[in-house]
Amino acid sequence: MEQMKVLLKNVGKIRPESAKDYINAGGFEALRKALSMSSDEIIQTLKDSGLRGRGGAGFPTYRKLQFACSTENDTKYVVCNADEGEPGTNKDRILLSGDPCAIFEGMAIVGKAIGAHMGYIYMRGEYVYLREMLYKALENCEKEGCLGKNIMGSGFDFVIKLRMGAGAYVCGEETAMFESIEGKRGEPRYRPPYPGVHGLFGKPTVLNNVETLANIAPIFRNGTEWYRTIGTEGSPGTKLFTVIGNVEKRGVYEFPMGINLKELIYDVCGGIPDGKHLMAVQAGGASGPFINKDQIDIPLEIDYVAASGGRLGCGTILVIDDSNCIVDMVCNNLYFFKEESCGKCTPCREGTTRLYQLARKISDGKGTMKDIDAIKSLGETMNNASFCGLGRSATVPVESAIRNFYPDFERHIDKDFCPVCDREGRMQG
Amino acid sequence: MEEEMDRNLTYRVPASTLVEVAKIAAPYRDRPEHLMKVVLKVEQIVPIFSQDVTAVISREMNIPQTQVYSFVTFYQMLYTGRRGKYVIHMCQSAPCHIRGAEEVAKAVEDMLHIKMGETTEDNRFTLAYAPCMGVCDVSPAIMINGKVYGNLTPDSVREVIKRYIREEVQ
Numbered sequence: 001m002e003q004m005k006v007l008l009k010n011v012g013k014i015r016p017e018s019a020k021d022y023i024n025a026g027g028f029e030a031l032r033k034a035l036s037m038s039s040d041e042i043i044q045t046l047k048d049s050g051l052r053g054r055g056g057a058g059f060p061t062y063r064k065l066q067f068a069c070s071t072e073n074d075t076k077y078v079v080c081n082a083d084e085g086e087p088g089t090n091k092d093r094i095l096l097s098g099d100p101c102a103i104f105e106g107m108a109i110v111g112k113a114i115g116a117h118m119g120y121i122y123m124r125g126e127y128v129y130l131r132e133m134l135y136k137a138l139e140n141c142e143k144e145g146c147l148g149k150n151i152m153g154s155g156f157d158f159v160i161k162l163r164m165g166a167g168a169y170v171c172g173e174e175t176a177m178f179e180s181i182e183g184k185r186g187e188p189r190y191r192p193p194y195p196g197v198h199g200l201f202g203k204p205t206v207l208n209n210v211e212t213l214a215n216i217a218p219i220f221r222n223g224t225e226w227y228r229t230i231g232t233e234g235s236p237g238t239k240l241f242t243v244i245g246n247v248e249k250r251g252v253y254e255f256p257m258g259i260n261l262k263e264l265i266y267d268v269c270g271g272i273p274d275g276k277h278l279m280a281v282q283a284g285g286a287s288g289p290f291i292n293k294d295q296i297d298i299p300l301e302i303d304y305v306a307a308s309g310g311r312l313g314c315g316t317i318l319v320i321d322d323s324n325c326i327v328d329m330v331c332n333n334l335y336f337f338k339e340e341s342c343g344k345c346t347p348c349r350e351g352t353t354r355l356y357q358l359a360r361k362i363s364d365g366k367g368t369m370k371d372i373d374a375i376k377s378l379g380e381t382m383n384n385a386s387f388c389g390l391g392r393s394a395t396v397p398v399e400s401a402i403r404n405f406y407p408d409f410e411r412h413i414d415k416d417f418c419p420v421c422d423r424e425g426r427m428q429g
Numbered sequence: 430m431e432e433e434m435d436r437n438l439t440y441r442v443p444a445s446t447l448v449e450v451a452k453i454a455a456p457y458r459d460r461p462e463h464l465m466k467v468v469l470k471v472e473q474i475v476p477i478f479s480q481d482v483t484a485v486i487s488r489e490m491n492i493p494q495t496q497v498y499s500f501v502t503f504y505q506m507l508y509t510g511r512r513g514k515y516v517i518h519m520c521q522s523a524p525c526h527i528r529g530a531e532e533v534a535k536a537v538e539d540m541l542h543i544k545m546g547e548t549t550e551d552n553r554f555t556l557a558y559a560p561c562m563g564v565c566d567v568s569p570a571i572m573i574n575g576k577v578y579g580n581l582t583p584d585s586v587r588e589v590i591k592r593y594i595r596e597e598v599q
Contacts, residue, residue: 084563085560085561086561087522087523087524087560087561087565088522088523088524088561088565089561089563089565090563090564090565090566093563124563125504125506126506126561126562126563126572127563128575129575163465164465164466164469165465165504166465166468166469166504166505166506166507167504167505167506167507167559167560168503168504168505169560180465181462182461182462183461183462183463183464183465183492183496183500184461184464184496184500185499185500185503186503186504201462242565242566244524244565244566244568245523245524245527245528246527246528250565250566250568251566252566282523286522286523318523318524318527320527321527324527329523329526329527332521332522332523332526333523335521336521336522336523336560339560340560342503426531
């Protein structure tokens with residue numbers, strides 16, 4: 001199957017730090033168009049395109065702009081979420097390292113729409129090696145008059161600054177990211193007020209994922225009708241899928257929304273290597289559900305996946321072969337959440353720890369059926385009472401694993417030998 | 430463990446280094462949003478974010494010392510403890526886990542005679558687990574002082590570590 005390259009069009013073809021290369025490839029045409037449009041026209045275009053956030057929640061992008069646009073304030077901000085902390089995801093790294101100017105262009109268009117003159121890119125600490133290149137790219141864009149003061153002679157100013165994280169998964173949550181940019185611990189804030197009213201430094205702010213911002217320039221360049229022809233009715237456009245784990249060809253692939261998961265794994269990525277078989281797939285990052293091999297014949301589209309109890313999330317597809325054990329995977333997953341919980345609210349801080357202990361107890365062959373009930377009821381509490389999305393979604397993988405792989409949990413409780421969970425030198429937590 | 434914590438708290442950074450720390454922090458007085466930038470620069474010249482270091486940052490930037498300390502203890506990549514010349518981060522996330530990260534981790538532990546989270550006696554290597562580094566297309570992976578090594582096996586990771594032990598890397 002052929003990939004459809006809209007976002008990855010320039011990746012590997014132009015020098016990423018060169019604004020000239022980007023302009024020669026048709027770059028900043030979209031910004032030029034947007035500069036002659038009013039706020040309402042820009043937001044209407046985004047509404048017509050049907051663009052939805054690519055960071056996980058799938059929230060319509062134009063609505064975020066509307067909120068910030070309708071709040072009166074002299075100072076507003078655009079923030080680009082490049083914190084990509086979701087294990088197994090590297091699509092944003094590919095975009096940032098291959099075509100950063102497209103992201104700058106998207107940010108400037110959002111800035112023009114809401115009347116913001118300052119943008120921040122919050123990049124995770126692990127990508128520190130991209131920093132110098134991005135500084136150069138920003139500098140080159142300003143030299144070409146595509147960023148900075150009086151962009152393309154339109155009188156509109158827009159400056160982008162780069163801020164680094166230092167390893168905290170929770171900083172991907174928007175209000176936690178604001179806290180981190182302000183020089184504090186990255187702990188989420190209470191909402192409302194929402195970022196569109198009270199965001200970064202207390203000002204109206206629009207925060208978007210890297211991939212969402214990369215979609216904006218192509219929409220303005222080629223028109224909303226063209227954009228609507230790609231993908232599905234509910235989720236137009238292409239999506240970057242990071243396929244990793246036990247597949248022949250790992251990597252980032254771009255396909256229209258709605259591609260079949262089974263085809264993606266077997267036809268595009270070459271299936272499972274070494275004569276092994278598929279056991280489970282975790283779609284949507286660490287907080288996505290584990291589904292079994294009979295559930296993978298589904299179209300990858302935001303609404304469809306959500307309706308079937310999963311989530312498309314950031315488009316990460318973790319393929320797990322049958323040499324692994326699902327209970328061990330759940331332990332690894334819960335250990336991650338236990339470590340990454342910021343500790344601000346009790347349901348998440350204590351809940352992730354207890355969930356890990358319970359799952360570990362089952363995998364060690366010391367569990368009972370009551371532990372499964374305890375996991376379920378604790379999960380429900382966390383789901384209802386956690387402060388931010390981390391605690392609310394941390395329960396999804398373990399609950400889905402119990403639902404879709406029930407016999408495996410029973411087998412561990414019955415103390416049947418499991419070569420994965422009984423191995424020596426297993427990670428202690 | 431407690432002994433280690435006591436040592437970290439009472440650790441004294443040389444006065445000349447504290448002067449350097451003050452030079453880094455001073456331009457950002459009353460601008461707490463630049464704390465991350467300051468901390469990342471200071472990290473390059475101090476072995477530990479000890480009490481005296483956080484006190485200097487706090488004084489120069491005019492923000493409470495508790496805020497500086499709570500900041501450096503929050504972020505995983507900032508260290509408040511003793512750390513070696515080379516910090517080896519082992520990815521612990523699922524994509525590496527299912528491709529043999531534990532065997533790789535064990536090989537490194539055995540080779541350096543330390544466990545995860547520990548630093549060698551000669552202060553050259555610190556071994557720590559880290560969450561995903563975003564290089565899952567080459568999992569299992571490790572990162573040594575910002576440099577990524579991927580597609581590792583116990584044998585190939587031993588070769589990598591050996592080059593660091595022999596100081597044959599830049």
